[in-house]
Amino acid sequence: MTLNLVYFAWVRERIGRGAETRDVPRTVESARDLMAWLCEQDEGYRAAFADPKCVRVAIDQEHADHDQPIAGAREIAFFPPVTGG
Amino acid sequence: MGVRVQTDDFDVSAEIAALTEGRTDIGAVVTFTGTVRGTAKSGAISTMTLEHYPGMTEAELGRVEAEAQARWPLQGSTIVHRVGALFPGDNIVLVVTASAHRQAAFEAAEFLMDYLKTRAPFWKKEADGEGRGTWVDARESDQVARARWENN
Numbered sequence A: 001m002t003l004n005l006v007y008f009a010w011v012r013e014r015i016g017r018g019a020e021t022r023d024v025p026r027t028v029e030s031a032r033d034l035m036a037w038l039c040e041q042d043e044g045y046r047a048a049f050a051d052p053k054c055v056r057v058a059i060d061q062e063h064a065d066h067d068q069p070i071a072g073a074r075e076i077a078f079f080p081p082v083t084g085g
Numbered sequence B: 001m002g003v004r005v006q007t008d009d010f011d012v013s014a015e016i017a018a019l020t021e022g023r024t025d026i027g028a029v030v031t032f033t034g035t036v037r038g039t040a041k042s043g044a045i046s047t048m049t050l051e052h053y054p055g056m057t058e059a060e061l062g063r064v065e066a067e068a069q070a071r072w073p074l075q076g077s078t079i080v081h082r083v084g085a086l087f088p089g090d091n092i093v094l095v096v097t098a099s100a101h102r103q104a105a106f107e108a109a110e111f112l113m114d115y116l117k118t119r120a121p122f123w124k125k126e127a128d129g130e131g132r133g134t135w136v137d138a139r140e141s142d143q144v145a146r147a148r149w150e151n152n
Helices: A009-015 A031-039 A043-048 B012-020 B056-071 B102-119 B140-147
Strands: A002-007 A019-023 A056-059 A062-064 A075-079 B002-006 B028-035 B047-052 B074-082 B084-086 B091-099 B122-127 B133-135
Touching: A002 A009, A009 A043, A009 A075, A031 A043, A031 A075, A062 B056, B002 B056, B012 B028, B012 B074, B012 B091, B028 B102, B047 B074, B056 B074, B056 B102, B074 B102, B091 B102, B102 B140
Parallel strands: A002 A075, B002 B074
Antiparallel strands: A002 A019, A056 A062, A056 A075, B028 B091, B047 B084, B047 B122, B074 B091, B122 B133
């Protein structure tokens, strides 16, 4: 499955890029699985996702739980808790 | 009704006028303006840079505004949030609510800010006098402020 991945704030800085397109294996079913799979790819992801509970997820631009299925999604975002306002 | 994300400053008076012009059904207008504090936990800051998630930001602000509309009888509302490099004293965010009576306008403005702070995808990075940047941590008190609306 091909996914657009986007990263913000310190998640983006640790990974070293703001966006990428990835072919993800079918065994990756949730955002939690996706973080674990990315951590196998290189050190930047391991630094960004060292403490998954500090990372928030959005699926197709809506807030989502780590365990929410990503089947059919186009865009997955990973970012720290928001600090606007 | 409207949400905007922009690098430019906003003019509070102009935003009120845009919401109320030609209307006689409005009895109360509340505005909230958030500005950049010159001091952080670690000391004085030189700049604050705001990053956001284009597309989701506007969608999330729209959802928050629709929720306020569903809860209170509002004649109108506006949310403007700035992004990019800001300096101490600069405006960051504006919320305007208009209603026939003040209670709805006050409550809706507070609700919009509480929801915006915990849901809208913005991130602040503060730089000190030497230009060293630190991402601002989310505050537990903001979660508590939002949670009080969930049972009301």
